[in-house]
Amino acid sequence: MATYELNVNGQRKQVNVDPSTPLLWVLREELKLTGTKYGCGISACGACTVHVDGIATRSCVVPVSLIGDRPIITIEGIGNDRVGRAVQDAWVEKDVVQCGYCQSGQIMSAVALLKTTSKPTDANIEDSMGGNICRCGTYIRIRKAIKSASVQLK
């Protein structure tokens, strides 16, 4: 076991866990931030996506020992960001969610996309969102919501 000081959603959090523990389980089990979901556990589905130092990161495969002092933003904190707020509003406006399990990861990836590409094309969206799987097949509404958020952010 080891003690780590994490910067999560702008707050300092201390956890005492095994160094090999994936960030996902630190967030969910230690910090009770359960908005980030466990999907596949091998970074294949994107449900566990959070931002680490601004990079959309698959938290299920990154041990907490490799985080260091890089700031972490989860779905619970992304609404405090202008782009994050716009994406969440667009998600509601377009009624994207069906079962919802993958959607926190979808939103985190969409925010990462819009932060680097303010007017994404369909190809940009397919490339950036290609690692986020939705078994309900909400992809068309996700695309519409991203474009709507892009317009809102002009």
Place this chain on the structure above:
Amino acid sequence: MPSINSIVRALSVILVVCSVWSMLTLAGPARRQMSQKPKAGTATRADGLTAWEQIYSVLTHPRCINCHTATNYPQQGDDRHRHFANVIRGPEGQGVAGLNCASCHQETNADSTGLPGGHHWHLAPLSMRWQDLNDQSSSSAAVCRAVTDRSKNHGLNGPGLLKHHEEEPLVLWAWNPGRRPDGTMRTPPPLTHAEFVAATRRWIKAGMPCPQENSTRR
């Protein structure tokens, strides 16, 4: 009558003359043999080509060539299959926003989750592709041409290439590739890193020769 001393002196002179003549006579073939040896440059080129083939065996090992693709995706595994999860190259070889290399690959290997990692994890530029579009390794001659073409290799000359092979973190990673998700170790290249660097030195010393395209060696 000549004295004994005179006779000894005369014999000594004859002996010295014969010795000098013998040395000169015997040294002749030796000199000819030396002049018949292959030119130093030719021998060094052959040694250089041998060294290059050792280098090539490393460059085309999956730990290296999986990120020197000609396509818009990296490969993974010893069978060099397409990287899973729809990972793509992106404009700078680092994936795209939302799906960067760094979305999973950290600064070091994550053995507990089976994720390989190293500093600035990224794909090699397309100018340094060592495969064709069908994911087949390029020939030894083609890879050698790419490696030595300074318009393609970020302007690296011999010392630059040696430094790259000696120090580049992602090159070094190939010999410390970590564990697979199933806990087994990834296979390293066929040479040790020291052997790889030594082969690079020999190849550079020989003038970085490249094999002919029609060589039987791939």
